[in-house]
Amino acid sequence: MIRTRHSAVTRPLQYLALAGYMVFLAFPLLFLLIAAFKTTREINSPNPTFLPKGLYWDNFSEAIDKTRLVTTAVNSAKVATATMLITIVMALPAAYALARFTTKLRGLATGWILLSQVFPFILLIIPLFIVLRQFNLIDRHVGLIAVYTVWSLPFALWMLRGYIAGIPVDLEEAGAMDGASRPRILWSILLPLLAPGLVATSLFTFISSWNEFFFALVLIQTPERETLPLTLANFVGAEGQVQLGQLAAASLLATIPSLVFFALIQRRLTSGLLSGAVKG
Amino acid sequence: MTVALPALDTVPGARVRRQRRNRGSTSDRGDAWKLVLPALLPIIIFSVYPLIRGIYLGFTDAEAGLNNTTTFNGIENYRNLRHYDLFWKSFKIGLTWTAGVTTLQFFAALGLALLLNLKLKLRWLARTLALVPWAMPPVIVAIMWRLMLHPKSGPVNKIIRELGFAGDTNWLGSIGTALPAVIVVGVWSGMPQTTITLLAGLQSVPDELHEAAAIDGASTRKRFRYVTLPALRPIIVAITTLDLINNFNSFALVYVLTAGGPGGETMLPSLFAYNEAFRYGHWGYAAAIGNVMVVVVGVFLIFYLWANRRGMDK
Numbered sequence: 001m002i003r004t005r006h007s008a009v010t011r012p013l014q015y016l017a018l019a020g021y022m023v024f025l026a027f028p029l030l031f032l033l034i035a036a037f038k039t040t041r042e043i044n045s046p047n048p049t050f051l052p053k054g055l056y057w058d059n060f061s062e063a064i065d066k067t068r069l070v071t072t073a074v075n076s077a078k079v080a081t082a083t084m085l086i087t088i089v090m091a092l093p094a095a096y097a098l099a100r101f102t103t104k105l106r107g108l109a110t111g112w113i114l115l116s117q118v119f120p121f122i123l124l125i126i127p128l129f130i131v132l133r134q135f136n137l138i139d140r141h142v143g144l145i146a147v148y149t150v151w152s153l154p155f156a157l158w159m160l161r162g163y164i165a166g167i168p169v170d171l172e173e174a175g176a177m178d179g180a181s182r183p184r185i186l187w188s189i190l191l192p193l194l195a196p197g198l199v200a201t202s203l204f205t206f207i208s209s210w211n212e213f214f215f216a217l218v219l220i221q222t223p224e225r226e227t228l229p230l231t232l233a234n235f236v237g238a239e240g241q242v243q244l245g246q247l248a249a250a251s252l253l254a255t256i257p258s259l260v261f262f263a264l265i266q267r268r269l270t271s272g273l274l275s276g277a278v279k280g
Numbered sequence: 281m282t283v284a285l286p287a288l289d290t291v292p293g294a295r296v297r298r299q300r301r302n303r304g305s306t307s308d309r310g311d312a313w314k315l316v317l318p319a320l321l322p323i324i325i326f327s328v329y330p331l332i333r334g335i336y337l338g339f340t341d342a343e344a345g346l347n348n349t350t351t352f353n354g355i356e357n358y359r360n361l362r363h364y365d366l367f368w369k370s371f372k373i374g375l376t377w378t379a380g381v382t383t384l385q386f387f388a389a390l391g392l393a394l395l396l397n398l399k400l401k402l403r404w405l406a407r408t409l410a411l412v413p414w415a416m417p418p419v420i421v422a423i424m425w426r427l428m429l430h431p432k433s434g435p436v437n438k439i440i441r442e443l444g445f446a447g448d449t450n451w452l453g454s455i456g457t458a459l460p461a462v463i464v465v466g467v468w469s470g471m472p473q474t475t476i477t478l479l480a481g482l483q484s485v486p487d488e489l490h491e492a493a494a495i496d497g498a499s500t501r502k503r504f505r506y507v508t509l510p511a512l513r514p515i516i517v518a519i520t521t522l523d524l525i526n527n528f529n530s531f532a533l534v535y536v537l538t539a540g541g542p543g544g545e546t547m548l549p550s551l552f553a554y555n556e557a558f559r560y561g562h563w564g565y566a567a568a569i570g571n572v573m574v575v576v577v578g579v580f581l582i583f584y585l586w587a588n589r590r591g592m593d594k
Contacts, residue, residue, distance in 0.1 A: 018395050018406055021388075025409045028468070031435050032424045043433045050435075090318050097315035105316060116327055118525045118577050122553040123334035123570035124327075126342075126563050131330065133346075150327045211417035213532040218558055229419040233536050236423055244427055251420045262415035 035248035036060070043244045059249035066243075067250050071224065072231040079141055079227060080209035083148040087156050087205045088198070090149070095160035096186070100169065113154040124151075125218050132219070139221045147219065148209045155208075156201050163197025164190070207261050228254045335574070337567035344561030357568035367569070369544065370552040371576075376459065377548055378528045381466035385523060386516075388467060389474035396475070397482045414472035422536035425465045426452065452538050458545045462537055469533060470526070474519055481515035482508070513591050521584040525577050549573050 035043060036059055038052040064070060098106050128147055129138065137143030167190060175185040191198075213229040220226055226234070232254060235247060338357060342350040361367045396407055413421065428434050429451040441447035451461040485508055493503045509516075531550040534540070540547035540555070549569060557566030 014395060014398060014400060017391065018400060018402070021392050021395070022402075022406055022409055024468070025412065025471075027435075028424050028428050029412060031428060035427055090322065093315035093318060094320070097313075105313075109316075112323070112328070116331075118529075118581070119331060120529050120550060120553070120570045120573040120577070121531065122550060122557060122566055123338075123574065124330055126337060126557055126567055126570075127330035127333040130333075131325075150322060153323060153327075211419075213417070213419050213535075214554075217535075218554075229417055229532070232423060233419050236426065236536060244430065244433060247423060248427060251423045255416055255420050258415045258417060259412070262411055 032248050032252060035245055036252050038245050040243060040245055056245065059245040060253065062243070063246040063250035063253070066246065067231050067235050068223075069228075069231070069250060069253065072226050072228050073254075075141065075225060076210055076228040079144055079148065080206045082141075082145045083152060083209040084202050084206040086145070086149045087152050088202055091153055091156040091160055091201075092198075095157050095164055096190075098157070098161045099164035109157070113158050116154045121214050125215065129218065138219060139225060141225065144216060144219050144227075147215050148212065151212075151215070152205045152208050156205050159201045159204065160194075160197065163194060163201070166197075167193045203261050203264070207258050210257055334567055335571060337564055338571040339568070340564045342564040342567070344557070344563055350564070353564070357565055358572075360565070361568060361572070366544065366547070366552065370547045370549050371572070373459065373545070373547055374528060374549040375576075377463060377466065377530075377534075377546075378524055380460075380463040381470060381527045382520060382523045384463065384467045385470050385474050386520060389471050389478055392471070392475045393478035393482055396479055410475050411472050413469050414476075416469070418469065418530075418532035419536050421465065421469045422533050425468070426537060429461060453542050455542055455545050458538055458542055462534055462546050465537060466527065466530070466533060470523065474523060477515060477519045478512070481512045485511040514588065517584060517587045517591065521580055521587075524580045524583075528573070528576060528580070 034050070034052055037055045037057075038059075039056050042049075042053060042056075094109075098109055132138050132143045132146070135143075137146065171189055171193070172185050175189045176182075180188075211229060212227075213233065216227045216230045217233070220230060223231075223234075232247075232250060235250060337350075339352060339354060340350045341353050341356075342348070392406075392410060396403060396410070400406075416424075429436055431437060431448060431450040431453070436451070437447040437449065439447075440449075449457060451457050489507050489511070490503055493507050498506065529550060530548065531554070534546055534548055535551060535554075538546045540551045550573070553566045553569040553573070556562045556569060
């Protein structure tokens, strides 16, 4: 191997740089974790120790009480699940059509998918606000789900199209040769092969809705209907100014679903997600 | 998944069928429409129509109230914007933020991607860490960095105090430090996507190219300049354009970090437009700001097309 010809100086320097990156990336996370277990007095003391003196779990219970964390988490889960299901049901047939048929639609759809990702949200939200107000859907979860579905549909469509295009069309044709009907081909040949891509796309849609902030900020007004990011952002301004430990604890709890998701797809992320979504 | 393939390829007639399908017979085309329609209708109602209406609203005097009539007023909004100091200030801040975050993000991500492409120990840990900011909701990233930069209890000031300085800077609350601080947070939260994309690009550079160059006696630096960079070029152009657009449109991070303060020092265009629309109820005005943002995004896209074409000519 010619590539491994490195002088004695470069290797240590490379490790030093890597360590620097790791500190930059990990330190804030570590601090959040530690702050969640510190008492308010510990956090505010002029000479704080890095590690907490003990594991102060009360931050979690108090944060859950004050931010109504359970209620808002249920709200978020409800909205994100509904968005995910509707998005997939609508995107799947369209993705199949875009992957398997060469029509003018493909160019048009691709153009729109790309365009819809780059437009400033402000141009979308004002007209949507007007439309939703006409249907009396402001400050309701149904309205938020409608907006999220439309917002995540283009990318879900794009991802699924990539995954379907990766499945050889020969398999379907073989099924047709054997006399299977089209629904049966789709159900028993395509769907099993598509399962990993379907799961990835569903999770991606779920997490995008779970994390979304801007639309929720504009559309939801009643505290009981807030989603997680909204509640947390409000907590920053109110109680969170003083109760830093509770703020950290609540943030930590709210991150868990996304972290689990990324842990699950981590290995596919470099290869699967990118090539799956990009493949022509 | 591909195991069954060779056998299937020998099925007589399969190839013929595929050729026919690729041309798209009329019945297939009808099928395509039927399949696309369930996704198409909601997209048109909730996405195409609002966008077009949104652009149109930028040329009206629309207000938030329920019973206001909206009238077309041409370019009046833009004439007013031209004399509005806050508008110019906000776009200047927006471009500083976009350029700052995108540039720093790119070099930081390129460095990290190059390191992660080497066979170093603990690479798996660094790769996982590089992904975590991506997994975090922007609101929580902002909360976390508010804790980090907290003037009294934050570790950043504590470290500065340990080093013997005053360490009482209110990073997010003082004019002069707020924008740079926010940019650092932007880099932290945006690095993963750029890093992973560049890493994927690096891994697709064929080893043979490097080996051939090395045999010809090219140094590491020269190989990077003449082998890696040209191969990476399309990916660099694409991810940089994407970063420029994403950063320019960014909202949640800065909204939670500073809400545009202190004194409008971090008032990005998206925050400025949000305030105009939902704090003061000036919808037409806010949509006009949105339209100007579209023009800026359009410039980024033109940059992309131009850079791409230049790459192809070479």
